[in-house]
């Protein structure tokens with residue numbers, strides 16, 4: 526089968542590999558019918574994910590059809606259409622029991638697919654702990670509608686969930702990339718009084734303005750003043766930092782009102798400065814990143830009910846044979862790309 530592979534630092538390559546096989550009684554083999562490319566894939570390519578293993582098949586955003594299951598798998602069967610969760614988790618350890626599945630203590634726990642074990646930019650993928658990592662897609666939900674459930678949308682949903690948003694709040698979301706938009710969609714479900722999106726890319730600003738006209742938009746340079754003028758208590762009640770740029774961590778806490786919650790979703794390339802003397806007396810609560818991707822069933826129900834729609838994010842479609850071209854466009858942000866969908870080879 527074809528598998529897009531982490532060849533060496535800075536290089537991925539489409540290779541022919543054997544089809545994966547069941548290795549454990551809790552595994553499933555899934556035929557990937559639709560996949561995507563995530564910014565984290567680029568982080569692997571450029572060496573900022575040290576635990577990524579050379580030679581693995583990359584890709585951790587995918588949906589597919591169950592091909593085969595191990596003898597202990599009970600929640601899915603061959604033929605089921607499923608979302609695949611970016612995280613592998615046992616469901617039984619201390620952290621899993623508390624819903625902190627990102628910190629599952631199983632040796633394979635956490636982000637393994639497409640990082641430490643073969644992922645889904647391929648024709649087939651082996652999914653460990655299939656009872657936890659796979660969720661059946663309702664018949665009325667298409668592959669494209671379900672594509673982001675296991676990763677970027679799970680991240681947005683988790684970020685909105687932990688941010689303690691109430692209906693009186695002004696919520697600031699920094700960054701309107703794919704994860705920022707998914708976060709926005711999930712924050713909207715909480716019905717806060719105001720949502721402000723801070724973004725600098727004209728294309729992304731246009732995307733938000735056209736599709737979500739009720740959302741206020743500001744650019745980084747004026748955002749402190751804008752948030753001050755558009756909030757009730759001298760700053761945002763809740764800030765979600767989804768950009769991960771050089772100055773956005775500072776922006777996040779500067780735009781927050783005293784006693785605000787600041788949720789850091791972004792993955793930074795470099796350490797960030799926490800200037801405690803400058804923020805002394807602000808009494809902020811910080812929550813830091815690492816999605817607990819255990820709400821996929823609930824997210825699928827919300828999609829089925831028409832409450833979340835991420836299909837506008839899919840701006841480009843390629844088959845697996847053309848994945849090099851898909852990466853070229855995604856990596857260089859060409860042609861207004863937000864997300865690409867990778868379908869089976871033709």
Ligand SMILES: [Zn+2]
Nearest residue numbers: 563564565676
């Ligand atoms: Zn990802």
Ligand SMILES: [Zn+2]
Nearest residue numbers: 615618621629
């Ligand atoms: Zn666990």
